[in-house]
Amino acid sequence: MLQKLPTAWLQLRHQKVRLIVALAGVVFSVVIVFMQFGLQEALFDSAVRFYNGLEGDCFLLSPRSNALIAMETFPKRRLSQALAFEEVEFVTPIYLGQGQWKNPETRDYWRNIFIVGFDIRYPIFSFPGAEENRKKLELPDVVLYDRDSRAEFGPVVAEFEKKGSLVTEIGGRGTNRRIKVVGLFKMGTSFGSDGNLITSHLNFLRLSPSRREGSIDVGLIKLKPGADAQKFKDRLQNYLPKDVKVFTKQELIDFEKHYWQSSTAIGFVFNLGIMLGIMVGVVVVYQILYTNVSEHLSEYATLKAIGYRHRYLLFLVLQQALFIAVLGYIPGFIISMIQYEVTKQATLLPIAMTFERAVIVLVATIAMCFISGASAVQKLKAADPADIF
Known part of the structure; x- marks a missing residue:
């Protein structure tokens, strides 16, 4: 798979404007997902600040x-x-x-x-x-x-x-x-x-x-x-x-978080925002990769005609998707860090980047681009070199 990297990269950079559009779509998606995750966690963390600061073991509530x-x-x-x-x-x-x-x-x-x-x-x-x-x-x-x-x-x-x-x-x-x-x-x-x-x-x-x-x-x-x-x-x-109801401290914290997540519209809105951000990224990357595959259909058909299997072509497109994901994630991560700090100063909410969230969004970005790449390459699966030529 590593031997095919130069081909995938050269094909991507051949159309620089198209590559920039794809990266912009990924950056936008990454920033949206980071902000939704960050604000959601800030909501939960701020909601339980009071309980976290209590030096008690059990609690009574109505x-x-x-x-x-x-x-x-x-x-x-x-x-x-x-x-x-x-x-x-x-x-x-x-x-x-x-x-x-x-x-x-x-x-x-x-x-x-x-x-x-x-x-x-x-x-x-x-x-x-x-x-x-x-x-x-x-x-x-x-x-x-x-x-x-x-x-x-x-x-x-x-x-x-x-x-x-x-x-x-x-x-x-x-x-x-x-x-x-x-x-x-x-x-x-x-x-x-x-x-x-x-x-x-x-x-x-x-x-x-x-x-x-x-x-x-x-x-x-x-x-x-x-x-x-x-x-x-x-x-x-x-x-x-x-x-009266009795809670341990952790149960009390979970009780408060559950209210904000399931009993208010806020939890639904944040989850919807995350899904919309991912969908935007999937659509943009799919359009770019699909157009790229369509314009080079004859080259792909030639590779199939000389014996390359469909799996090779899939790897080639998925490598392009991986390049787009990583190159779009990096500036999206940096922009999100800046927005986190601006939001924290403006709202005083405990919003901050975590290693776990950074990894989750990176994996989600790669998966998002892979889905787009796998969808775009379906056009090649039914391509017959005899029909194309």
Whole structure:
């Protein structure tokens, strides 16, 4: 097969404009597929950032909860019942909600911010800055601000680093409350949240006066070292009433990802985009290779007449397809890396190139071009040298 490479390459480069068109089609397809894969993974990764940052082993949720942005409350006493098991080290309630952030620079209410309240006696967050500033939340009306929140919330990080604190207001349901930023942490945005605050559960209840302390969104359970989370989860689920569901941490992450992938249109749209990108590449490469085969049909027929088998001709066209795939993939990869960085800066989503994704798209590109080549060479299979000449 290697002996035939010069013939395949020379035939491709004979029509330089046609080769450039083929490579442009592959580059376009590669960029589309990379961007769809990247945005889809960024969606999933951003959706589970909060759960990944929780230092818990098992979690309680209401059976009516669908995702982090669609939580339903359940009785706090269910969490207390978990203390009956000797494997439990501690439990803590987590309250989730939204508030309207008053931009400290423009003094306008116009941006919803995600608020997390928790029992500050326990270190439950692994986000950088959260544990270091946890004790500061003992004071009333204070919060930690996510330094990776969108710029539309105002120059909060710059002002805090300059002055050591920042005062603004949180509004919601007809009430405004003055709050003070006493520290920064790092979590990041998601498709459902442009910014985040962490505070004590008491401060959370002050910010949400209509919320009852006995109704919580997530129950975090920390097990003692050596305890089996899966076995404990099964035992606790059988012990508790059916008005609450128990998850291990990985199950909770998978639960959130499943919602975005199957229960919203976003997962379908991304998968459709990947398929359309591949289809564009298949059509463009097929058209180029088919035209190439048609224009050189007499040469191929001559090779068949002197004894070359159809398999040889197939290899020849597939080699052209391989050249197109590799030469189109390289600039497509570079352009995608640039677009990833631009998208990350613009949206603050965790989009990045991975080795696994790079290999998958390379293999898909080669397969795409091989399908086009195999389809284009079908014209040769029925070609009779006597008819052509």
